[in-house]
Amino acid sequence: MTPAYPTQCANCGADATTRCAGCMDAPEYQPGDSVGIVYCNRDCQKGHWTQHKAHCRALGQRKKLLRAAHILKASLLTYREVDFDIDLTKIEFQDGILRLYQNQRAITARSKRGPFPAHLTANIEYKEAALANNQCTTAMALLGRLTRKLLKVGVASTIEELDLHIGKPRTRTKLVPGPDASDCPHTVLKVGRLFSNEAWIVDTAGCQYGFREVLIPWEKYLADKSCRTVSDPATYDATETKDLDYFATLPILNRIRAQREDIKLERQARLHFAGFVNTHVGGDILDGSAAEFKGKLDGFVQGLKLHMRKI
Template sequence: MDAPEYQPGDCVYCDPDCQKGHWSNHKAHCRALRQRKKLLRTANILKAALLTYREVVYDVDLTKIQFQDGVLCLHQNQRPITTRSKRGLFPVHLTTNIDHKEAALANNQCTTAMALLGRLTQKLLEDETDLQDYHLAIEVLDIHIGKPLVPTKLVPGPDSSDMPHTVSKVGLLFADEAWILDTAGCQYGFREVLVPFEKYLADKSCQIVNEPTTYDATETKDLDYFSTFPFLNRTPAQREDKKLERQARLHFAVFVNMHVSNDVLDGSDVEFKDKLDSFVHDLKLHMLNLGH
């Protein structure tokens, strides 16, 4: 029940008798559906973790959120590199539209998501028997989104429409399935966080920018890389921003180590929803305690 489709109609029987009569052939497929369901639950937790983190540690000085001519415009007070970023709670008073809020939280955050969620991804999946029996392969893939539903743009700000979007490519090898796990796709108006690989590329008119690489990220992998570029570390404000972001990432890692186990993927749909709600609540409280 509620497993995502890989091919149209592959999750449906016309009635229970039909399913029982086909059970000897269907058994392996049923197991694959169970694995897909846990992968979807994992994807939903990862997206919730990214958005919750950003909601507490938000570093854009937004003044207005406006949908105009098919584009979601995020108006900001743009700061010089000599001024530290404004970090704090997301300004929820600017919108009551959940899609607009999520797009603002995820804007330009795909690289952050890959690093921030690395430990959480591993913890959820590495000991999950149903998934490991099918030998998961998780890779990082850079793509260009040719057909966003609702592009998001910082105003003023650079044109990022040609920037690559980073996602995870997840292979269930023995099931011969490949999925895209996209935690930051809401910045393009994409609601689904787990989509079959070929369908994702086709529906969004994607071009692959480079070959996928093994997903082995830690919370600060991107920050470690950025610290090697002098122009990103030229001013005291730039260095202080990276220091504060590093502290927040490591604080997030403490939560993952202490409060997350893969049994969060188990249970009925109602039980999982309760677990997800508790996860978001507890993570938000934990991040609000940053620095205390």
């Protein structure tokens, strides 16, 4: 079996086991193009740097993009977990569909907001699918500030949003009772890494289709999921309340007091989230070893939970 990374020093050819930290754990864009290199000692690593630095920095940018994508997905799910607005009664997987049974509220009643009912499932994939169900529009607005802040400090890139039709989901998630949303477009981010030909999809709400990966090369995403584009890519300039600002202009969504109150409460929660992003996302959040980043991500999630509970 071919080793996951080389075993000979890139500088002198001797047996080596010390992996370059800058290359380590970067995601693949093309098969096999993210394999890092190893050195036998620090002197060899320093001596080889002028030859290696361009490749190392490119893989380092990819790694930071992957870390940013994980933070974005964790932020959406944490936000939803603390401030859930569906009165779920049962979660059941049947005939390839994850069914989310709900007490459907009357149009004159306000939504029931509170923590996600974790007792309904011990399956993390089912929980994430329920949290992300029909949330791609929310994700685009909620995560706008955070996305730009993360990529500004970590990845030189262009950011666009676009709508896709998912032709091959792993699973479907459906509210019962509820409308058939299988033909609804799915909104994702398309991130182009500057000074390269790379284009990536960041899919924070893809877990509603059973997708586990949050960062996938553009062409691979389209092919694996049998996607067709519904809209042309547009510059990603969303604010936390962009969708709510639009909803507030639609008479059909503002006819009764309960609808207006729901929008008001959601706006308050979004702005509260923005406050956390402003004060808790530093320029070094994407740096460090894999273990150090995991600690930062865990701390970020716990801090966000505590913050959102104080609305």
